Amino acid sequence: MKVLAFPFAGGNKYSFDFLRPNLNQKIQFKVLEYAGRGERISEKPMESIDSIVDDLWQSTLNFIKDTPYIIYGHSMGALIAFLMCHQIQKKGLKKPSKLIVSGRKPFYPEKKEKIWCYPSEQFWNELISLGGIPEEIQQETSLREFFEPIIRADFKAVEEYFHGRMHTLDIPIEVLYGDEELDGEDDYLGWNKKTTNTVNFYPFKGNHFFIHNHAQVIANHFI
Numbered sequence: 001m002k003v004l005a006f007p008f009a010g011g012n013k014y015s016f017d018f019l020r021p022n023l024n025q026k027i028q029f030k031v032l033e034y035a036g037r038g039e040r041i042s043e044k045p046m047e048s049i050d051s052i053v054d055d056l057w058q059s060t061l062n063f064i065k066d067t068p069y070i071i072y073g074h075s076m077g078a079l080i081a082f083l084m085c086h087q088i089q090k091k092g093l094k095k096p097s098k099l100i101v102s103g104r105k106p107f108y109p110e111k112k113e114k115i116w117c118y119p120s121e122q123f124w125n126e127l128i129s130l131g132g133i134p135e136e137i138q139q140e141t142s143l144r145e146f147f148e149p150i151i152r153a154d155f156k157a158v159e160e161y162f163h164g165r166m167h168t169l170d171i172p173i174e175v176l177y178g179d180e181e182l183d184g185e186d187d188y189l190g191w192n193k194k195t196t197n198t199v200n201f202y203p204f205k206g207n208h209f210f211i212h213n214h215a216q217v218i219a220n221h222f223i
Contacts, residue, residue, distance in 0.1 A: 001097075002069035003222045004060060005031045006077030006084070008103065008132070008209075009154035010147060012038035016074075018212060022219035029222070030063055032056050036150050045153035049076075049161040053083050060084055064094070070222055071096045074211060076158050078104030082194065086167040095171050099195075100221055102176035103208050106190035116155035120148065127151065132209035169195040174221055176202045178210035 001024075007015040013033040023029055035055060036045030046052050063069070073081030078101035085099050115126050124144060127133050137143045175191045182188075192199050204210045204217070211218055 001026065001223065002028045002030070002063065002067050004063050004069060004071050004096075005029065006056075006071075006073035006080045007031060007034070008075035008077050009158065010037075010127075010151035011074075011077070014038070018215050019219050022216045023222060024219075027222055028067075032059055034154070036153065045150050047153045047156045047160075049079060049083065049157045052080055052157060053087065056080070056084070057087065060088075061093075064088070064096070069096050070098055070100060072100040072222070073102075073104070075103040075208065076154055078102060079158065079161065082169070083167070085169055085171055089169055089171065098172040098174055099169065100174045100176065101191070102211055102218070103178065103181070105187050106194055114155075114159045116152050116159055120144075123148070123152065130209070131207045132212070167194070170197050171195055172198045172200075174200050174202065176204060176211075176218065176221070178206040178208060179203050180205075180207045180210075 003023075005016050007013070011034075013031045016029075016031050020029060033040050034046070034052060035043040046055060071081045071085055073079070081099060081101060085096060089095055115123065118126060124133075124138075128138060137147060173191055173195050175188050177188050188201060191201075202221075204214050206213050
């Protein structure tokens with residue numbers, strides 16, 4: 001089995017390394033690298049979701065050949081994973097056995113205030129409140145200055161994405177979410193409208209980055 005994973009905003013190909021010790025040895029686990037970080041640090045970060053999907057399309061095709069596979073994404077990565085599945089389905093290619101999304105609600109209403117537009121201090125306060133920002137980045141000004149344009153570009157891509165396009169899959173979806181993010185019972189149920197196949201929901205204790213505290217359980221979904 002292959003698993004193709006897409007990181008969260010500000011993430012890179014190492015963002016899911018905490019899962020690797022818990023994976024079945026037969027699983028081939030690959031995390032794609034967004035422009036502007038890691039091995040692609042010399043490239044400019046992309047500021048639109050469609051551009052990111054187009055950029056990663058060939059790498060996706062190269063990985064999903066032949067063997068059964070699963071697609072996974074967290075937060076921004078979940079949106080990209082969903083759209084990548086839509087492209088695969090639209091082109092009549094072999095579909096994944098399932099799509100796993102975590103930390104991502106299916107519908108986001110248009111917000112008057114967008115995080116990517118916040119001034120630096122307010123921007124970082126918002127990021128820290130979500131969790132997942134390492135302590136050394138929180139405390140070190142030079143690190144924040146380095147990562148800020150990367151994370152800001154990712155947030156712009158997500159917050160400027162037009163959700164009016166009603167893509168529907170025919171792929172099973174598993175929805176993983178932290179119970180501290182719930183604003184209402186229907187927050188995640190909208191995923192039922194995103195596929196004609198089955199949808200299963202899995203709540204976890206924790207905030208937006210609950211995944212770091214449940215590595216073994218999450219790894220068990222990749223089968």
